[in-house]
Amino acid sequence: xxxxxxxxxxxxxxxxxxxxxxxxxxxxxxxxxxxxxxxxxxxxxxxxxxxxxxxxxxxxxxxxxxxxxxxxxxxxxxxxxxxxxxxxxxxxxxxxxxxxxxxxxxxxxxxxxxxxxxxxxxxxxxxxxxxxxxxxxxxxxxxxxxxxxxxxxxxxxxxxxxxxxxxxxxxxxxxxxxxxxxxxxxxxxxxxxxxxxxxxxxxxxxxxxxxxxxxxxxxxxxxxxxxxxxxxxxxxxxxxxxxxxxxxxxxxxxxxxxxxxxxxxxxxxxxxxxxxxxxx
Ligand SMILES: [Zn+2]
Numbered sequence: 001x002x003x004x005x006x007x008x009x010x011x012x013x014x015x016x017x018x019x020x021x022x023x024x025x026x027x028x029x030x031x032x033x034x035x036x037x038x039x040x041x042x043x044x045x046x047x048x049x050x051x052x053x054x055x056x057x058x059x060x061x062x063x064x065x066x067x068x069x070x071x072x073x074x075x076x077x078x079x080x081x082x083x084x085x086x087x088x089x090x091x092x093x094x095x096x097x098x099x100x101x102x103x104x105x106x107x108x109x110x111x112x113x114x115x116x117x118x119x120x121x122x123x124x125x126x127x128x129x130x131x132x133x134x135x136x137x138x139x140x141x142x143x144x145x146x147x148x149x150x151x152x153x154x155x156x157x158x159x160x161x162x163x164x165x166x167x168x169x170x171x172x173x174x175x176x177x178x179x180x181x182x183x184x185x186x187x188x189x190x191x192x193x194x195x196x197x198x199x200x201x202x203x204x205x206x207x208x209x210x211x212x213x214x215x216x217x218x219x220x221x222x223x224x225x226x227x228x229x230x231x232x233x234x235x236x237x238x239x240x241x242x243x244x245x246x247x248x249x250x251x252x253x254x255x256x257x258x259x260x261x262x263x264x265x266x267x268x269x270x271x272x273x274x275x276x277x278x279x280x
Contacts, residue, residue, distance in 0.1 A: 001208050002049040005260070005268035006095050008060025009086030010040035011117055017081065017233035018221040024238075031233030032081055040085065041263040043117045045092050046215050047099070048206060052184050053107030056092075056128075057204045057215045058262060059121030062154075063088040070154065071116070077149050084117065093124035103128075108183060110191060111161070112217025113198045114140040116151050118262065123156040131183070131191070132161040135200030149234075164191060164202065174205070175254065176247040194219050194248065196241030197232060203248075211274050212257045219248055222264045226252075227279060252277040 016034035020027045045060040063086045064070055071078035088094070093103055106128045112118060113136050122130070140150040164181060174180035174192050183189040183204070194203040197218040204215040220226035226248055235241035252259050256276040260267035269275070 004047040005271050006045045007042045009090045012037050012040050012083040014081050020231045020233040044262045054105045056109045058118040060092045061086045061117040062120035092121035113201045130161040131164050133200040133202050134163040134165045175251045194244045196235045196244040214257050214259045216261045223259050
């Protein structure tokens with residue numbers, strides 16, 4: 001099946017967000033106060049042209065996010081630690097149309113998590129079923145939302161996602177992951193819990209013939225950081241994040257897997273070549 005990497009602009013972040021520095025509260029403080037910036041990193045979403053209908057994983061960022069006042073001005077993260085560039089034609093809606101996919105062809109959208117650069121394109125999919133882990137939605141829609149870095153006031157008014165834990169299928173173990181849910185009747189697209197970057201973050205594994213493609217969201221910023229099991233600068237619980245990184249590493253080394261993340265500059269190349277994870 002065709003899996004498209006859709007780059008919705010770029011984001012620059014502090015290097016101490018990409019790879020955490022220090023432990024405990026100082027890791028998150030170091031991330032905010034770091035003065036070193038990454039190069040502009042891609043913001044990827046993924047479109048899976050599945051025989052049962054198009055499935056998206058994440059929706060990328062919106063061009064509106066580059067307008068002054070889109071994010072709360074007082075928020076330390078948006079003020080100090082992130083620079084986003086998205087042109088209107090880089091949004092996911094126009095890019096899908098260029099690929100010949102109408103947004104109404106999108107059957108299901110799986111959200112790895114609800115951070116702004118994954119949820120920015122939601123408004124293009126009012127007719128699609130949108131799957132979000134219950135814990136992620138509660139965290140993003142709850143009282144502390146803005147502090148947690150979710151600009152939920154920018155969500156479309158119709159946004160009432162389906163909770164992944166409400167799906168009818170019984171959760172089953174999947175490799176080292178204790179539970180999983182299938183998105184397709186064919187059983188070839190699977191959601192697994194990958195908590196760390198956010199407490200209820202999920203990933204999607206596509207099995208396409210002999211290929212296994214791991215769409216990892218923000219499990220890690222790059223493949224190398226996953227292999228080194230390096231926790232990022234934003235994960236609220238370091239131990240949880242490290243446990244997930246270990247499971248993902250075990251998974252991709254146990255069976256040939258193409259591993260792609262939302263912000264790894266090499267993701268689209270690896271996907272196009274179906275290049276499996278190799279340990280140097
Ligand atoms: Zn994120």
